[in-house]
Structure formats: structure tokens, C-alpha cells
Amino acid sequence: MSDHDATEWRPATRAIRAGRADNAGALAPILWASTTFATETVAEARDAATGISPSHFYARYGNPTVAAFEDAIAQLEGAEAARAFGSGMGAISSVVLGMVSSGDHVVVQRQIYGATQLLFQNVCPRFGIDVTWVDATEPGAFAAAVIPGRTTMVFAESPANPRLDLVDLAELGAIAGPLTVVDSTFATPLGQRPLEFGVDLVVHSATKGIAGHNDATIGVVAGARELIDWLYSFAVIQGAVASPFDAMNALRGIRTLDVRLARQTETAGAIAHFLEAHPRVAEVRWPGLESHPQFELAQRQMELPGAQLSFELVVDPDDPMAAGRTFVEGVEVVQFATSLGGPETLATHPASTTHVGLSPEELDASGISAATIRMSIGLEHVDDLLADLGRALDRI
Ligand SMILES: *Cc1c(COP(=O)(O)O)cnc(C)c1O
Numbered sequence: 001m002s003d004h005d006a007t008e009w010r011p012a013t014r015a016i017r018a019g020r021a022d023n024a025g026a027l028a029p030i031l032w033a034s035t036t037f038a039t040e041t042v043a044e045a046r047d048a049a050t051g052i053s054p055s056h057f058y059a060r061y062g063n064p065t066v067a068a069f070e071d072a073i074a075q076l077e078g079a080e081a082a083r084a085f086g087s088g089m090g091a092i093s094s095v096v097l098g099m100v101s102s103g104d105h106v107v108v109q110r111q112i113y114g115a116t117q118l119l120f121q122n123v124c125p126r127f128g129i130d131v132t133w134v135d136a137t138e139p140g141a142f143a144a145a146v147i148p149g150r151t152t153m154v155f156a157e158s159p160a161n162p163r164l165d166l167v168d169l170a171e172l173g174a175i176a177g178p179l180t181v182v183d184s185t186f187a188t189p190l191g192q193r194p195l196e197f198g199v200d201l202v203v204h205s206a207t208k209g210i211a212g213h214n215d216a217t218i219g220v221v222a223g224a225r226e227l228i229d230w231l232y233s234f235a236v237i238q239g240a241v242a243s244p245f246d247a248m249n250a251l252r253g254i255r256t257l258d259v260r261l262a263r264q265t266e267t268a269g270a271i272a273h274f275l276e277a278h279p280r281v282a283e284v285r286w287p288g289l290e291s292h293p294q295f296e297l298a299q300r301q302m303e304l305p306g307a308q309l310s311f312e313l314v315v316d317p318d319d320p321m322a323a324g325r326t327f328v329e330g331v332e333v334v335q336f337a338t339s340l341g342g343p344e345t346l347a348t349h350p351a352s353t354t355h356v357g358l359s360p361e362e363l364d365a366s367g368i369s370a371a372t373i374r375m376s377i378g379l380e381h382v383d384d385l386l387a388d389l390g391r392a393l394d395r396i
Helices: 011-017 042-050 064-077 088-099 114-127 141-145 169-173 225-238 244-254 257-276 295-301 322-330 360-365 382-394
Strands: 081-085 105-109 130-134 151-157 179-183 201-205 219-223 281-285 308-313 346-348 372-376
Touching (some): 064 244, 088 151, 088 179, 088 219, 114 130, 219 225, 257 308, 257 382, 322 382
Parallel strands (some): 105 130
Antiparallel strands (some): 081 219
């Protein structure tokens, strides 16, 4: 990035070149495996030890390959800076435990990733952090729950698990006072950019669509440099650092994010319409469907509705688990596995796997039924996927 201003490029173009600033002309990302770097003088070592995110000092503080990944994410999100972590939860727990203190109050979205929910529900109370849960789909709910002078963070996720509920990003970004944070994993930086709506920090499980090949476990936070620098002082103590190898794989994945997301979205649209018309399917949720209750909002704030969808099977009241089980055991092109955003199309049945311990009432409160199926659309040919889904549905 020397003789041109990358911020003038469209995100798809930035994704091709981002994170190559210190590559000495190499087009592929460079893997720096070294955990430590030699310095000539005490002054240099002292600068590194007391500076912020030095990339040539010691791996927990920073690493050149990880720094290249952080630079790429900052460019894609339109952020001043980014900090990578060993996983999405490494990023989320660092943001919360590094920036919220005992006695503070936080507002959290009820429809949220399971481990994030456990962080706010089980860990925060141990540290004297009060949590108010709000329904993301209710207009004004986040702002109404803020206690002036006490609320220090508002944490949201959009689109959210499992019903693909959306948060109004402009409404969230307009909240003054507390730090506003959005987990934008389902969208990726090419699907939506929360910082453009005034949100303070965007977090990703880059394990998912950003790295995009099911071969890297990595998380990231992006925002104003002042906030990322503040977070750094906690992150270096917490130690949830990103592996250089995973950062390299994520950088490789980023170059094809635009084409992957475009293709996955197109296929997701075909599948959503197919499912919506199928007699064994009761309801389909995908932000690109006009039947999605927040379709207008999706049009306003998302570049693309994305690769994630969920649906409800028609159930047999005598054996509510049967339909979901028959479906996930019946698919062949689609694979029965957790995670999302990769080349493989995956289906999960939360009621018999991730949420198996919940009672019917608790499942209901989480927006999950015995017949809920969540799918991440991959890169297989759409006709093979449609034929496979048709066969699996016919067995129910
Ligand atoms: C997977 C996921 C996470 C957690 O990320 P890990 O990389 O598994 O730690 C957080 N939020 C969302 C929305 C996710 O899908």
C-alpha cells in the first residue's frame, strides 16, 4: 500500500490486497512462526515492551503474520485498528472482561451465541457485573435498558442465532454513553459494516466466514485505535492470542471472501425459496426473504443477506424429535456438523445437539423447537443441494 489509498477501493478489492504491507513484494501471506525477536539495543527492547502491539518482540504481544491479518480486517471494516485473538470467544471475552468493571451494568441481546450467553449469564455476575437482557427485534429496546452513568456496554449480535433476528445497527450506533459492540460473524465484513452505523466495536469469529475453509480458529475485534489500544493492555495479560498459522490461513481466506459470499448467498436464496414452498417445512428464516419480519431492515443495513438460514420442519406431535433427526441423518451432500461459513453446506439440529439439555420451555425461550434446523450454505452446486434436501425431506 504505497502509491495508492486503499480506502478508496471497494471492499472486494481491498480483500485482495489487504494485509500485505510488510510482505517485501510477496503476494501470498508470510508465516512468521517465531515467538521471539532479537533486538540490538536496550532502548529498542524497552520501546517494544512498553509500546502497543509490537510485531517484532514476543508473540503474546504481537506477531507480523497476526498483525497483517489485523490490518486486513481493519481495512475491510473501515476501522482504525483491529486486534486478533485465539478464537471468537477469545475476542468476545477480552472485550467484556477487559473493558467492563465490577459494579458496571451491561445490556445484552437475548438472542445470542450460546457461549456469549454463558459469559454474560455465568461469568459476569461472579465479577459483580449486572446484566439486563433485551429482545433485539423490539425497536428501542437497547436504548431503553441503558442506565445513564451505570451502563458501560451494550452487546448485540446480528444476524443472530438461531432465528436470524436482526438488530437495527443505526439505532444501536446512536446510543450515547456506553460502548456499543456487535458480533457480526454471520454477516462477515463484506455482508455488513456496523462501524459505518456508529457502532463502537465489531467482533467476529473469523473461524467462520472470514477464514472460510474450516481450517483456522481465530477471532478479531475492530474499531477506533483508542479502543483497540485500551483492549490491548488486557489482551496481553489474558493471553488468548491468535496463532500465526491460523492468521495466515485467515488471510488466505479473505482474498476469496467476496466470491464465496456472493455464491453462498445466491445458493442460500434458492434453498430458502425451495424450502418455503415445501409441504414438510413450516417456516423459513433468511434475511433475504420478504417473509422475514425484518426484511426492510436487512435491505437497509446489509450488503448481502448471507449464507445462514434456519427453518422449522412440520412435526409429528407424538414424536417431536423425529422430523429433525430423520432430516439430519438423511442428508448426504449436506453434512451434519456444527460451525458455519465454510465451503461445505452444514445442517445442525440444535434440540438434539447444542441445546439437548434444555427443557421444552427453555428451548422455547431460546427460539428453538424440536423441529428447528439451522443451515450454513456452502459452495456445492445448487442443484445437488436442492436434490439432496428434497430427498431428505421426503423421508420425514
Ligand atoms: C462461532 C461463533 C462465536 C465463537 O467463535 P469461536 O471462534 O468458536 O470461539 C461467536 N459468535 C458467533 C455468532 C459465532 O457463530
